[in-house]
Amino acid sequence: MLTEKDEELLSILRLNARASVSDIARATGVSRTAIQNRLNKLENNNVIKAYSVVLDSAYTSGLISSNVSLKVKPNLRQNICIALRKVHQISHIHSISGEYDLLVTIQASTLEKLSEVLNMVCSTEGVERTNSAIILDTIFER
Numbered sequence: 001m002l003t004e005k006d007e008e009l010l011s012i013l014r015l016n017a018r019a020s021v022s023d024i025a026r027a028t029g030v031s032r033t034a035i036q037n038r039l040n041k042l043e044n045n046n047v048i049k050a051y052s053v054v055l056d057s058a059y060t061s062g063l064i065s066s067n068v069s070l071k072v073k074p075n076l077r078q079n080i081c082i083a084l085r086k087v088h089q090i091s092h093i094h095s096i097s098g099e100y101d102l103l104v105t106i107q108a109s110t111l112e113k114l115s116e117v118l119n120m121v122c123s124t125e126g127v128e129r130t131n132s133a134i135i136l137d138t139i140f141e142r
Contacts, residue, residue, distance in 0.1 A: 006042065009024060009028060009042070010047075012027055063107045063108065063109060065105060065107045065134070068103070068105075068130055068132045070100055070101060070103075070121070072101045077101065077102075080127060084121065087106075087117060089108050089113065118132060
């Protein structure tokens with residue numbers, strides 16, 4: 001179970017994963033040693049699995065994003081996911097319910113690159129059918 005200070009620490013890290021232990025300690029009113037111990041505990045308990053980069057909207061607004069639904073052969077699903085994780089332009093892979101099995105988000109710098117990645121996804125062994133939708137505008141993002 002997480003304490004209120006743990007939640008506060010996680011909130012700070014969500015805003016800036018590169019915040020220093022000193023900065024977090026100052027912001028929470030807790031000692032550096034206590035913050036480092038909490039971080040170690042959260043990492044060891046797999047509450048914090050990784051630290052990541054949040055891209056600036058000035059950069060991402062120049063990317064073309066597409067959601068691609070995939071119908072896959074069930075016995076090849078794991079292999080397909082392993083292959084797709086290696087594609088740098090794929091930012092998300094979700095398992096979904098309904099007619100399709102996976103939802104993949106692709107972010108590419110040009111339409112040509114998007115088309116290239118879509119062709120690669122479609123030709124992946126075990127992918128039976130796809131349905132693509134280019135994202136025109138993001139109304140809300142948290």
